[in-house]
Amino acid sequence: MSKRFRSGSLLALMLLLIPVLIGCGSGNKEGAAQITVAPAQLAGADACINCHPNQKLEWEVGGHANLNGTPSLASVGEIGGEEPCRNCHDPNGDGVRLAGVIGGNWDPRPVNGCEICHGNGGNHFGLGPIDKYRVAASDNGSAQFNVCTRCHQLPGALGGEITPFHSGTGRRILDTHLGTPGFWGTSGSDANTKDITGYALNPLADSPCTICHNPHSASAVINRQWSLSRHAEKTAAGAWAHYNWSISSRASCQRCHTTTGVIAYLDFLRAAGSSVDPSKFVGPIAPDANFRPQMLQCNGCHSNNKGGLRNPGRVAETYADGAIIRYDDMGNSNLCLVCHVGRESGGSITAKTGNWGSIGFINSHYLSAGGTLFGTTGYEFTGINYDNVPFFLHDKIGREGSWASIDAVEGIAGTGALTGKQGPCISCHMSFNINSEKHTFLPLAVERNDPDHPLKITRVTDIRSTLCATCHRGAYALTVAEFEEQKTLLAEAMEAFDAQLKQRGYFWADSNPYFFKSAGNTARTNAVINWLSPFDADITGNTTGKNNMGAAFNFNLIEHDPGAFVHNRYYVKKLIYDSIDWLDDNILNNSVAATLDSATHAGKPYQAGAKAYILGAGGGRP
Numbered sequence: 001m002s003k004r005f006r007s008g009s010l011l012a013l014m015l016l017l018i019p020v021l022i023g024c025g026s027g028n029k030e031g032a033a034q035i036t037v038a039p040a041q042l043a044g045a046d047a048c049i050n051c052h053p054n055q056k057l058e059w060e061v062g063g064h065a066n067l068n069g070t071p072s073l074a075s076v077g078e079i080g081g082e083e084p085c086r087n088c089h090d091p092n093g094d095g096v097r098l099a100g101v102i103g104g105n106w107d108p109r110p111v112n113g114c115e116i117c118h119g120n121g122g123n124h125f126g127l128g129p130i131d132k133y134r135v136a137a138s139d140n141g142s143a144q145f146n147v148c149t150r151c152h153q154l155p156g157a158l159g160g161e162i163t164p165f166h167s168g169t170g171r172r173i174l175d176t177h178l179g180t181p182g183f184w185g186t187s188g189s190d191a192n193t194k195d196i197t198g199y200a201l202n203p204l205a206d207s208p209c210t211i212c213h214n215p216h217s218a219s220a221v222i223n224r225q226w227s228l229s230r231h232a233e234k235t236a237a238g239a240w241a242h243y244n245w246s247i248s249s250r251a252s253c254q255r256c257h258t259t260t261g262v263i264a265y266l267d268f269l270r271a272a273g274s275s276v277d278p279s280k281f282v283g284p285i286a287p288d289a290n291f292r293p294q295m296l297q298c299n300g301c302h303s304n305n306k307g308g309l310r311n312p313g314r315v316a317e318t319y320a321d322g323a324i325i326r327y328d329d330m331g332n333s334n335l336c337l338v339c340h341v342g343r344e345s346g347g348s349i350t351a352k353t354g355n356w357g358s359i360g361f362i363n364s365h366y367l368s369a370g371g372t373l374f375g376t377t378g379y380e381f382t383g384i385n386y387d388n389v390p391f392f393l394h395d396k397i398g399r400e401g402s403w404a405s406i407d408a409v410e411g412i413a414g415t416g417a418l419t420g421k422q423g424p425c426i427s428c429h430m431s432f433n434i435n436s437e438k439h440t441f442l443p444l445a446v447e448r449n450d451p452d453h454p455l456k457i458t459r460v461t462d463i464r465s466t467l468c469a470t471c472h473r474g475a476y477a478l479t480v481a482e483f484e485e486q487k488t489l490l491a492e493a494m495e496a497f498d499a500q501l502k503q504r505g506y507f508w509a510d511s512n513p514y515f516f517k518s519a520g521n522t523a524r525t526n527a528v529i530n531w532l533s534p535f536d537a538d539i540t541g542n543t544t545g546k547n548n549m550g551a552a553f554n555f556n557l558i559e560h561d562p563g564a565f566v567h568n569r570y571y572v573k574k575l576i577y578d579s580i581d582w583l584d585d586n587i588l589n590n591s592v593a594a595t596l597d598s599a600t601h602a603g604k605p606y607q608a609g610a611k612a613y614i615l616g617a618g619g620g621r622p
Contacts (some may be wrong), residue, residue: 040130041122045094045113046101048121052114055216060102063218064112066095076110088151091116117147117215141203148209177201196234196241200259200292212298214305223298225439231296239296239366246291251283256339258293260285262300266338269312279318301335311335319345325376333398333423340425342368342557346379349550356545357530361513364557372561373424375571379550379557381578381588384621392570393471398427415470431467443468444483448562457562460484483566490558490565492609493576496601497555500583503600504533506552514556528552533586544586551579573622577614581621593619 049056059065066089073096076089094113099106115121119131133143135150177199201208209215212223226232233240243250245257254261264284269276285291303310314329315337325345327337343365352362364377371377373395380386388395396402400421402414419427429441443465446457460483472478498508506515511522518526531552533544541549554575558564564572581588584595593615601607616622 040120040124042092042115043121043124044092044097045111045115046097048114049098049101055114058214058216059114059218060106062214062216063220064215065218066109066111069107069109071110073108073110088112088116112151142206142208144206144210145203145208148215194241195236196293196295198234199297200294210305212305222439225437226298229440229442231441233295241293244291245283245293246285246288248287251285252281254283254285255281258285259297259300260294262296262339263310266310266312266335269315269338273313276316277318277324278316309335312338315341317341317343319343319348323347323351327370327374327376330423330425331398331421333425333427336423336425336429337370340367341370341374342377344553345371345377346550346553346557349379349546349553352546353540355539356541356549357532357539359531359541359545359549360527360529361515361556362549362553363512363514364553364560366560368557369561369563369567370425372557372564372567372571375568377557378571378575379553379579380575381547381550381582383588384574384578386571386574388568389570392568394428394566394568395424397424397467398422399424415467418470419467427467428465432464437464444566457487460487486565486569489609489613490569490572492606493573493613494555494558495604495606496596496610496614497576497580499600499604500580500595501552501555504548504583506548508552508555508559510559515552547582547586551583554579570622573614577616577621580614590620592621 061067071085071089073090076085090110090112092113092115094115095111096108098111098113099108115134117134119134121130124130133147135143135146137143138146141149205211213220230238236242239257243253243257245254245261250257255265256262261283265281268281269278272280298305301310302308309332311332312334314326315334316324316326318324319342323345325341325347327334327341330337344362345364348362352359364371368377375386375388375395378386393402397415398419398421400414400416402416415427419431422430428443430438432438432443443463444457444460445462445464447459447461449458460480463478463480463483468478501508501515502519505517506528507517507519508515509519509522513524513527515528516522516526517528531541531545531549532539533548536544538544558572558575561567577592578588580595581590581592584591584598593611595601596607596611596615601610611619614622
């Protein structure tokens with residue numbers, strides 16, 4: 001390298017440093033003249049994109065780039081001139097500037113460029129200072145909240161004045177962002193529930209908007225998918241508003257029923273590693289009568305608005321009496337297992353001690369699909385082998401070494417390779433023909449219109465997941481009719497199961513504690529607490545008590561997993577078969593075929609379906 005080149009480079013470097021020294025040297029120093037920095041001028045989005053190409057690529061296909069050209073430059077001028085429309089529609093004139101540098105199909109149109117949210121970039125150019133947000137924080141909102149709500153206003157005081165041009169649409173946030181404090185009042189009761197009024201947005205949080213939205217792409221596609229999922233259920237019957245999860249008696253529930261609790265619990269699991277004991281987790285939310293219920297918001301599962309996941313690592317669950325089940329590492333599906341393996345297992349009943357003539361029902365909890373999938377949560381009767389049949393493979397989906405197809409067709413990538421080893425939950429529930437369905441988490445299009453059982457699938461209408469066809473090919477190809485048949489057969493087997501429970505005096509209702517001494521009365525005074533058969537004087541439960549409750553537990557477990565016929569139908573069939581086998585005569589003697597032909601079930605609409613579903617070869621155990 002020549003001396004001339006080196007000296008020239010040094011001169012260039014000194015010239016480049018001048019803006020930095022000016023921008024950073026605003027403080028007084030003894031013996032130095034004070035330097036005053038002039039207010040930054042607009043640089044224009046056409047200057048910004050030269051140094052920020054990644055943000056430009058996201059931005060130019062999103063809402064802030066106004067792809068449809070609505071409103072147009074002309075209409076913005078016609079409606080209100082400079083005020084108020086220009087405040088949010090191309091206030092910096094970036095639409096015209098960008099038309100000259102982006103090219104392609106870019107026509108002059110109103111856009112929200114970089115500096116409408118960030119500060120003016122005249123002193124920046126990659127070296128000098130620039131504000132992260134154009135508007136400062138205030139007593140009513142953080143800087144980010146104040147910037148976003150300049151255009152995306154909340155009705156009322158938080159959003160400021162509302163212009164008459166966007167009443168009910170567009171500019172105003174009216175859909176899921178109106179969480180109301182004081183949801184349950186001050187009575188202290190957790191039974192006074194109402195539908196959730198909206199998303200529990202915190203105006204004072206540093207990032208109340210970007211935890212769920214990428215401001216550069218400004219796309220709400222995923223957010224709208226989420227709003228149709230059970231993670232965004234706003235009714236009091238759903239998971240997020242059924243109780244006031246902030247009260248102290250519900251602290252252990254917060255880990256799955258509030259976003260704040262989900263984040264804290266995932267952090268707890270990651271920190272604990274292989275020594276995790278989930279029972280040591282304490283809910284993070286202090287008792288608060290003004291607590292706003294939190295649906296499972298984006299930042300519960302995601303660490304950023306780019307799709308990063310809060311993977312907790314291998315999941316363990318603590319069931320009753322300290323029993324811990326450690327599930328295999330399922331990749332990103334670990335995130336799903338955290339809340340979908342039940343709060344109690346059949347092993348909780350096996351381990352339970354006490355007077356079985358006076359014990360409340362041990363509840364499996366809801367939507368424990370992970371426990372069903374891996375065959376871990378059912379009550380397993382002593383002496384029965386519950387290992388899955390060799391060709392059950394749903395627990396292998398999305399894992400390394402998973403099968404390519406049922407008939408082992410060579411040359412087809414296994415599901416692990418196709419899904420990036422995401423594990424079975426994500427691989428099945430987020431692999432759809434149409435990406436806009438992804439965050440609804442439903443691999444099947446279904447109807448749920450049973451008013452008494454809102455979680456129950458009443459009809460399968462379409463197969464949305466593309467992954468099923470990877471394994472189920474040719475003669476094994478799946479159809480909507482087959483899904484509907486399997487769902488119907490399971491429902492008929494459950495009707496037979498229910499009838500057998502009633503023969504023992506156990507009447508199920510979808511109301512905690514679920515089993516009652518007579519039909520139609522769900523008062524807690526009518527709840528079953530005596531699980532001993534009439535002839536049994538062994539209060540330890542080892543003769544009849546544990547098996548009677550275990551059979552009831554299996555019914556409740558399957559009833560609250562509406563996809564059980566897909567998750568692990570072989571395990572489910574065995575649980576139903578053995579439970580009926582026990583309930584009919586308190587002996588495990590393969591008497592189910594005869595029982596289903598007895599007067600209790602003969603001629604009932606469910607009889608044939610129940611027999612077809614749960615009876616194996618020769619009418620024996622499946």
